[in-house]
Amino acid sequence: MNLLEISNLHASIEEDGTEILKGIDLVIRPGEVHALMGPNGSGKSTLAHVLSGRPGYVVTQGSATFEGKNLLAMPAEIRAREGIFLAFQYPVEIPGVSNTYFLRTALNTVRKHRRQPELDAIDFLALLDEKAKLVKMEEALLNRSVNEGFSGGEKKRNEVLQMAVLDPKLAILDETDSGLDIDALRVAASGVNALRDGKRGMLVITHYQRLLDYIVPDLVHVLSDGRIVKSGDKSLAKELEAKGYSWIEREPAPSAAGAASR
Amino acid sequence: MTSAARPKALYEGVAALSEKAADFAAARPAPPWLQKLRRTGLAAFERQGFPSTNDEDWRFTNLAPLTRAVFALPPDDVSLAERTEALEMEARLGTIGFSASEPRLAFVNGRRLRRNVGPLPPGIFFEWMGTVLRDSPELVEKALVASAAAEDRARSSFAALGDAFLDEGVVLRVAAGVRLEEPLFILHVSTPPASSEAPRMVHTRNLFSLAEDSSATVIEAYLGSSGPSFMNARTDVSLARSARLHHIKLQLEGTESFHVGTLAVAHAAGATSASHVFSFGGKLVRNEVAIGLAGEGAATELNGLFCANSGQHVDCHTLIDHVAPRATSTELYKGVLDGTGRGVFDGRIAVRRGAVRTDARQTNRNLILSDNALVDSKPQLEIENNDVRCSHGSTTGRLDADAVFYLRSRGLSPEAARALLTYAFGSEMIEKLASADVKAFLEGRLRAWLPAKLATPENR
Numbered sequence: 001m002n003l004l005e006i007s008n009l010h011a012s013i014e015e016d017g018t019e020i021l022k023g024i025d026l027v028i029r030p031g032e033v034h035a036l037m038g039p040n041g042s043g044k045s046t047l048a049h050v051l052s053g054r055p056g057y058v059v060t061q062g063s064a065t066f067e068g069k070n071l072l073a074m075p076a077e078i079r080a081r082e083g084i085f086l087a088f089q090y091p092v093e094i095p096g097v098s099n100t101y102f103l104r105t106a107l108n109t110v111r112k113h114r115r116q117p118e119l120d121a122i123d124f125l126a127l128l129d130e131k132a133k134l135v136k137m138e139e140a141l142l143n144r145s146v147n148e149g150f151s152g153g154e155k156k157r158n159e160v161l162q163m164a165v166l167d168p169k170l171a172i173l174d175e176t177d178s179g180l181d182i183d184a185l186r187v188a189a190s191g192v193n194a195l196r197d198g199k200r201g202m203l204v205i206t207h208y209q210r211l212l213d214y215i216v217p218d219l220v221h222v223l224s225d226g227r228i229v230k231s232g233d234k235s236l237a238k239e240l241e242a243k244g245y246s247w248i249e250r251e252p253a254p255s256a257a258g259a260a261s262r
Numbered sequence: 263m264t265s266a267a268r269p270k271a272l273y274e275g276v277a278a279l280s281e282k283a284a285d286f287a288a289a290r291p292a293p294p295w296l297q298k299l300r301r302t303g304l305a306a307f308e309r310q311g312f313p314s315t316n317d318e319d320w321r322f323t324n325l326a327p328l329t330r331a332v333f334a335l336p337p338d339d340v341s342l343a344e345r346t347e348a349l350e351m352e353a354r355l356g357t358i359g360f361s362a363s364e365p366r367l368a369f370v371n372g373r374r375l376r377r378n379v380g381p382l383p384p385g386i387f388f389e390w391m392g393t394v395l396r397d398s399p400e401l402v403e404k405a406l407v408a409s410a411a412a413e414d415r416a417r418s419s420f421a422a423l424g425d426a427f428l429d430e431g432v433v434l435r436v437a438a439g440v441r442l443e444e445p446l447f448i449l450h451v452s453t454p455p456a457s458s459e460a461p462r463m464v465h466t467r468n469l470f471s472l473a474e475d476s477s478a479t480v481i482e483a484y485l486g487s488s489g490p491s492f493m494n495a496r497t498d499v500s501l502a503r504s505a506r507l508h509h510i511k512l513q514l515e516g517t518e519s520f521h522v523g524t525l526a527v528a529h530a531a532g533a534t535s536a537s538h539v540f541s542f543g544g545k546l547v548r549n550e551v552a553i554g555l556a557g558e559g560a561a562t563e564l565n566g567l568f569c570a571n572s573g574q575h576v577d578c579h580t581l582i583d584h585v586a587p588r589a590t591s592t593e594l595y596k597g598v599l600d601g602t603g604r605g606v607f608d609g610r611i612a613v614r615r616g617a618v619r620t621d622a623r624q625t626n627r628n629l630i631l632s633d634n635a636l637v638d639s640k641p642q643l644e645i646e647n648n649d650v651r652c653s654h655g656s657t658t659g660r661l662d663a664d665a666v667f668y669l670r671s672r673g674l675s676p677e678a679a680r681a682l683l684t685y686a687f688g689s690e691m692i693e694k695l696a697s698a699d700v701k702a703f704l705e706g707r708l709r710a711w712l713p714a715k716l717a718t719p720e721n722r
Contacts (some may be wrong), residue, residue, distance in 0.1 A: 052671055057661070080673040092668040105682070106672035113673070145686075162672065259497025 001068055001199040003170050004028040004051075008062035010226075011050045020046040022226030023062065028170065034203040035212055035237060038223035039245040044205045045089060047223070048174040051203075052086040053079050067168065081113035083169030087110075087159040088178050094146040099158065102146050103128065103165050108164055131164040135191035153184030160191040169199040177211040189214030209241035220250050271311035271419075277327040280308050282335060283426040291430065293399050299410055303425025305615075310419045322606040322638040323577040325535070328520045328546055333463035333492045336371040336455070344370050348451040351485055356706065357699040358483070366447040367432050367671055371491075372464035374430075375451065385437030385476075388446055391467060392430045402433060405469050409498045409519070409526070420522045424496050427465035434480065437472040438502070445479040445510075446695060452515060454489030463492040470499040470507070472533075476541040477506035481700065484523070486515030490545070492546060495523040501533035503557065510538045510700060511549065514707070519544040519618075524552065531557035538695060539595075540567040540704060540709060543574035543603070551580045553590035555617075564593040569711050570635075572601030580609045583638070584617040597628040598688055599635035610642040613650050620647075624654040629661065629687050631680070631713065681712045 004027070011021040020043045028034055038044050050057050051064065053076030064071040066082060074082065094102070107127075108118040119127065132142060135157045147155050156176055163171050173192065177185055192215050196202070204215055212220070212234065220236040221228045222245075229248055230236065240248065287300045312329050313320040336344075348370035353359050365388055379388055394402055410425050416561035432448050434536040448468065456461055472478060484493055493515065501507055507527065515521055521544050527535050539549050547570075553562045562582065570576040582591045597605040607626045628637040639656040661683050685708060692704045 054667055054671075075676075076667065076670040077673050077675055080671055086671050088668065088671075092662075092664050094665050094668070094683070094686065096690050097682055102669075102672075102682075105678070106669075106674060109673040109675075109678070166672065 002027050003030050004066055006064045010061035011059045014056050014058050020226055028201045030201055033217045035217035035220045036203060036205045036223055041227045042223040044223055045174055048086055048172050048205055062146050063205055081110050085163050085166055085168035085171045085172040085211040087163055091147045091155040091159055093148045094144055095148050097146050099142050099146050103253050107165055131161055134164055134194050135160045136187050152179040156188050160188055164195055165245045172203045174205050209237045212237045224248055265714045269314055272314050272329045276311050280304055286427055289534040294404055300426050300428055301690050303422045306422035307419055307426055312419055317676040318334040332460050334460040336462045340370055340373050343451050345421040347453045348375050357702045363442045364447050368449040370451045371462050372430055372466055385440035386442055387435040389433050391433050394433045402469055418496050421496055424465045424467055424494055428467055431467040434470040436472045436476040436478050439475050441477045441585045443511050445481050448482045450484045452486035452491040456649050461490040465494045468497040469712045472501050472505035472507055474502045477503045479508035483509045484515055486519050488516040490518040492520040497525045499527040501529050503530045507535045513541040513543045520549045524550040526552040529557045529560035532559045533557055534561040541568040541576050543570045543576055547576045549578045553582045556585040558586040559588045561590045565691055565694055566595035567688050568605055570603030570605050575604045577606035582611045583619045584613040587617055588619045593624040595626045596691055597637050599637050600631040605637040606642045613645040615646045618647055620650040622652045626656040628658040657677040684712055
């Protein structure tokens with residue numbers, strides 16, 4: 001069964017009705033890593049938000065299913081429990097909530113949903129210790145408040161750590177590379193790569209090809225003005241790097257729904 | 263007649279109270295100075311009445327429900343039922359209940375419940391006020407008379423009323439150089455009267471005096487059941503040169519209770535105080551803290567957390583009076599309001615002409631959890647000289663929607679996300695405490711207060 005199946009998805013900003021996604025078609029099978037590239041404002045982050053159930057968007061047309069279930073009918077927390085994980089572009093600081101407590105609460109909520117036994121403090125700390133090594137997360141950060149006072153790199157590593165602990169079926173990484181220097185990028189990417197296990201699907205959203213040197217995708221899609229205008233293998237990313245996005249933006253959209261001839 | 267249409271005071275209930283105070287005084291023999299103190303207090307109360315909302319200090323707190331209620335002094339002797347219920351309630355305090363080993367004086371409806379004070383270190387005097395008034399009144403005469411004559415008394419009907427009923431409470435004296443590590447505990451338990459009796463009122467007075475270079479920690483806890491009650495409590499503290507006081511107030515009375523409590527601290531040079539107020543609501547609660555920084559280089563830190571749910575009103579009123587040079591004050595009060603709960607923060611910092619090099623920082627942050635909850639925040643800074651560093655700020659808002667979504671995106675239900683964020687907001691104030699037992703108790707109390715169940719954070 002396909003992990004994620006999106007067809008003709010249209011979505012607008014709730015507040016002013018501006019349409020951002022104008023007919024997205026995308027299929028992710030278990031184990032596949034897809035990269036979604038595109039210029040600023042093309043709708044990359046909006047797609048991530050809509051898939052994760054963030055309030056503020058309205059789906060006006062189309063569908064999205066996760067393991068055959070209607071994803072769009074699920075509240076955000078159910079999507080998370082079913083196995084969708086969004087690594088935020090801008091992780092939120094939560095003063096007063098320790099990283100460890102937060103992660104354990106989240107994991108046990110997810111495990112309960114999956115009918116797995118909850119982990120007690122000792123078992124959880126053992127698991128956390130193992131996963132923290134994966135992303136080279138210092139113990140001090142685990143005991144601090146969630147993301148509070150973290151550097152950009154620490155915040156992104158914390159996202160990958162959460163992903164490792166929650167063990168999702170589909171991970172959506174929203175510009176995980178933004179704001180990272182090359183060392184921080186390598187650490188985050190190696191954490192992500194360690195989670196590629198042939199079953200987990202990934203949607204890696206990025207503006208730059210750079211990240212894809214470290215997380216090598218099976219497929220690359222280019223988003224422009226709310227539609228996927230080109231798909232290909234990893235060489236497409238290289239081509240974009242060389243030619244820039246303007247080359248793509250001039251291509252006519254292939255999908256019938258949006259094929260307004262120029 | 264504008265003045266008649268907008269009375270500054272409420273006189274309803276005053277006559278009934280003053281009759282009770284007169285009976286009370288007549289039934290208790292006392293040295294002449296104490297008789298006079300009670301008489302003077304009663305006269306001041308009769309003259310002033312209760313402050314109305316036209317009094318700037320009471321603008322957001324309407325005392326009419328208190329003035330209309332009828333309260334009686336409990337009989338002199340504690341009944342078996344009262345004692346049993348009070349001890350059961352104390353036991354439910356968990357880590358700060360019976361098992362706690364610190365010296366404790368406990369009251370039920372203002373009368374003595376139990377004394378658990380082992381051998382105290384030399385230089386510590388921790389005693390019932392009633393015993394001191396009977397056996398050695400000279401120890402407290404000067405301080406009580408001075409307190410009654412202090413400047414703020416003109417404004418405080420409740421202090422005057424407390425004088426009229428002055429009889430019981432706690433006296434603490436710490437000798438020069440003595441530093442007491444373990445906290446001293448003062449517990450007040452209110453139990454409901456038998457159905458045939460009027461609700462009870464308690465007027466209690468504590469007097470602390472810390473000599474030069476001494477230090478102590480005092481916890482005052484006010485516990486109550488669900489019935490109506492009226493607690494009028496005042497604690498006067500005098501800190502000599504370089505003395506240090508930690509004061510923790512836990513207001514844990516029931517949903518029908520009235521509570522007016524004042525902590526007044528006078529600082530000599532170099533003296534420091536820290537006050538922590540935790541107030542979990544009641545029908546009408548007023549927590550006052552009045553800090554006098556008349557000694558050079560004195561310092562105070564005021565922290566407060568107040569929570570109010572439907573039908574509850576919690577008013578926190580603080581005054582920091584910078585009189586002497588180079589004194590510092592930092593203040594952080596947080597309010598959490600849910601349902602139709604109402605909260606008030608009124609914090610005044612006065613910096614006098616001579617108080618050069620003052621450093622004063624005040625912050626009030628309030629969290630509103632429902633459409634019908636309300637908080638009035640009134641920070642006030644009055645500065646009479648230029649050589650100061652002062653700041654104040656007040657914010658009131660709802661839970662951060664981005665944070666709620668972040669937690670939901672990790673699987674938490676909206677209710678669990680909101681509870682966790684609310685807990686985090688309030689627990690910052692608990693984290694400031696030193697005592698693990700008090701922290702554990704308050705963490706449980708805050709979790710219990712939250713609108714949704716929150717998992718026990720055993721590994722926080």
